[in-house]
Amino acid sequence: MTNQPNTIEAMLVTLEEELMASSDEDILAGPGAAEVSQRVAALLEKQLRPKFNRTPPKVHVLRRRDRRGHSHDRHPSRKRQLVDRVLVASPKARALVEQAEVDFMSEEELDEVLLRMRSLGLLESDDTK
Amino acid sequence: MSVTAVSEQNQRYASVAEAALALAALTAADLARLGRVAQLRAHRLPGVTWEDLLNEAIEKLLSGSRRWPSAVPLVVFLREVVRSLASEVWRKHSQSAVVAPCPATEDQDDPVLQVADPAPGPERETVARDLLEKVQEIFEGDDVVRGMLAAFAEGLSAEEAQRSLGISFREFEAGRRRLRRGIARHFPEGLQV
Numbered sequence: 001m002t003n004q005p006n007t008i009e010a011m012l013v014t015l016e017e018e019l020m021a022s023s024d025e026d027i028l029a030g031p032g033a034a035e036v037s038q039r040v041a042a043l044l045e046k047q048l049r050p051k052f053n054r055t056p057p058k059v060h061v062l063r064r065r066d067r068r069g070h071s072h073d074r075h076p077s078r079k080r081q082l083v084d085r086v087l088v089a090s091p092k093a094r095a096l097v098e099q100a101e102v103d104f105m106s107e108e109e110l111d112e113v114l115l116r117m118r119s120l121g122l123l124e125s126d127d128t129k
Numbered sequence: 130m131s132v133t134a135v136s137e138q139n140q141r142y143a144s145v146a147e148a149a150l151a152l153a154a155l156t157a158a159d160l161a162r163l164g165r166v167a168q169l170r171a172h173r174l175p176g177v178t179w180e181d182l183l184n185e186a187i188e189k190l191l192s193g194s195r196r197w198p199s200a201v202p203l204v205v206f207l208r209e210v211v212r213s214l215a216s217e218v219w220r221k222h223s224q225s226a227v228v229a230p231c232p233a234t235e236d237q238d239d240p241v242l243q244v245a246d247p248a249p250g251p252e253r254e255t256v257a258r259d260l261l262e263k264v265q266e267i268f269e270g271d272d273v274v275r276g277m278l279a280a281f282a283e284g285l286s287a288e289e290a291q292r293s294l295g296i297s298f299r300e301f302e303a304g305r306r307r308l309r310r311g312i313a314r315h316f317p318e319g320l321q322v
Binding site for chain 1: 313
């Protein structure tokens with residue numbers, strides 16, 4: 001039965017496909033399934049943590065007033081405002097980046113996006129200054 | 130972190146940021162599916178655990194070295210990466226097995242002779258047979274499902290398997306549902322590393 005590479009592969013692929021197509025209830029009912037799920041979650045968390053180290057501050061932090069009595073959320077950076085404006089105006093820009101991503105971006109990443117928008121002619125060179 | 134999605138020949142690839150968000154949104158059931166697939170692929174894999182396979186697959190996705198086509202579900206894409214990583218380990222293992230025991234000859238340095246045999250090799254054949262037996266055990270007494278498994282192991286398609294078992298389409302589909310449910314609910318514990 002297993003004297004050709006494709007027969008081994010065919011069987012494994014069949015088993016994989018059945019696992020993928022199984023219902024949530026069934027897959028979580030298997031022996032040790034909850035532990036497997038938790039171990040995968042731990043692997044993911046370990047790798048994702050550095051990617052999300054710029055998690056946005058919580059809403060109550062954003063609304064806290066600074067020393068001059070201004071609320072932080074009233075002053076989003078000019079770069080972010082610019083990206084937001086282009087995103088609203090241009091479908092081409094929306095293919096480049098999604099609004100949800102912009103909210104998580106650092107100033108350097110915003111610079112990169114603005115640069116690409118400018119290279120696509122979505123921004124005048126003066127706009128980014 | 131790459132923040133922009135890339136389009137090539139009408140194929141859109143997710144950015145690393147999108148991939149990270151999608152990974153963070155996977156459900157407990159999706160995580161269990163990925164774990165099970167990795168366990169299946171890591172079964173008796175020399176020197177590599179199922180967690181190693183998954184870890185590397187995720188790392189490749191987040192580093193951008195494997196690009197995720199947006200049209201493919203993330204879990205399916207990761208399954209493919211895990212599959213290719215496991216194949217690579219087997220390939221390297223069989224290469225070393227072929228090269229190592231070669232007696233010293235005048236052709237020893239000829240790289241053509243050091244290419245691994247493309248056949249699965251006796252070790253992997255044994256692993257596959259063992260795996261099939263473990264899965265067959267789950268379906269003790271269910272001749273239809275056991276027959277289906279044997280047919281799939283022979284490389285038959287679903288249609289061919291149904292014909293060779295001499296059962297109707299409905300009986301075959303019912304058997305397939307039992308197979309799916311059985312594998313998910315009674316995943317062979319012996320597979321776990």
